[in-house]
Amino acid sequence: MAEKEVPLSVAERHKILFIESTPKEELISYGKKYLSKGMLYDALEYFEKAGAEDYMNQIKEKSIEEGDIVLYQNVCHPLKQEMGKDELIKLKENAEKMGKESVSNSVAILLISKEKK
Numbered sequence: 001m002a003e004k005e006v007p008l009s010v011a012e013r014h015k016i017l018f019i020e021s022t023p024k025e026e027l028i029s030y031g032k033k034y035l036s037k038g039m040l041y042d043a044l045e046y047f048e049k050a051g052a053e054d055y056m057n058q059i060k061e062k063s064i065e066e067g068d069i070v071l072y073q074n075v076c077h078p079l080k081q082e083m084g085k086d087e088l089i090k091l092k093e094n095a096e097k098m099g100k101e102s103v104s105n106s107v108a109i110l111l112i113s114k115e116k117k
Contacts, residue, residue, distance in 0.1 A: 006033045007042065017049055024050045031055055040071055048078040060087075067095030069103050069110075085114055 003026065004012060016022050016030065031046030032055070040059050047055040056079050063071035064087055072091055076083050088107050095103035 003029060003033075006030065006037065007039065013045075017045060022049075024052075028052050028055065035059070040068075041074070044071070044075055044078075053079060064091045065094060067091055067098050067100045067103050069095070069106050083110065083114075085111065088114070 008016070008030075016027070027046045027050035031043045031050065031052065034040075034043035034046065035055070035058070040062060044056065044059050046052075047059065056075055060072065060075045060079065063069075063075060069091060072087070073083065088111055092104050092107040092111070095101075095107065
């Protein structure tokens with residue numbers, strides 16, 4: 001199948017991710033295209049489907065850098081990794097530096113719940 005430029009339409013995306021048996025290499029290629037455009041949530045879908053842990057870990061690092069708790073949570077799940085205390089602290093610090101107060105507060109709550117365990 002000839003690869004298309006991203007972003008794909010919803011129909012094309014569903015066909016590639018859910019309907020067809022798209023080869024792992026093709027899924028990774030689409031993921032890289034989305035990653036290069038900074039479309040991390042989209043890239044994650046393709047990497048998750050391909051089981052591309054190296055790329056998912058790159059997205060995880062990027063989520064920490066960007067103070068994006070939702071992306072961080074979304075990437076930890078397919079990696080079957082717990083949200084690490086040190087990573088959460090770094091994510092919180094980065095969110096604060098970027099003025100993302102609500103993210104910082106959300107992470108603080110997660111950290112409190114981790115300490116109670």
